[in-house]
Amino acid sequence: MQKQSALFLSGNETEIEDIGGGLKRQMLGYNEELMMVKVFFDKGAEGYVHAHRHSQVTYVIEGEFHFSxxxxxxxxxxxxxxLIPPHADHGAVCPTGGILIDTFSPPREDFLEE
Incomplete structure (x- = not known):
């Protein structure tokens, strides 16, 4: 895992990765303790129920989400x-299309693997 992102990232120049299922992800910054990610949902897209060891806080930028x-x-x-505690089952359906900001501590190593 890379230890740290650049100190300054331009939203217009930072890659937006298509992760399938109507979801895209843009890394907004990370180090060994914290990660912030922008997640784009197409209309009707679903972030399937899953769990991980990381603490997560999610903020809704636009759209409507049915969050579990x-x-x-x-x-x-x-x-x-x-707030999503470590190991909690969670997921979201976005009937309208929308954007979330996810923060993770520690960072999601799987988001950085190539």
Whole structure:
């Protein structure tokens, strides 16, 4: 894993990776302790239920998300956020299309593997 991103990243120049299923991801910065990622959802796209060892905070930039954490479902809209504890089952469906900002601690190593 790379230890750190560049100190300054331009949103217009930073790669947006197509991760399939109507989802795209843009790395916004990371080091060995923290990572921020912008996630783009096409209309109807789903971030399937999964769990990982990382603490995660998610912030909704645009769109409507039906977010599930450990079986509890909430509708989240712009300005809303949620905390996902380590190992919690979570996922989201985006009926409108939208954008999330995800932060992880520690960073998601699997996002940096090539």
């Amino acid at each position: 954490i450990n079986g509890e479902v909430k509708v989240m809209k712009p300005g809303d956020s949620c």
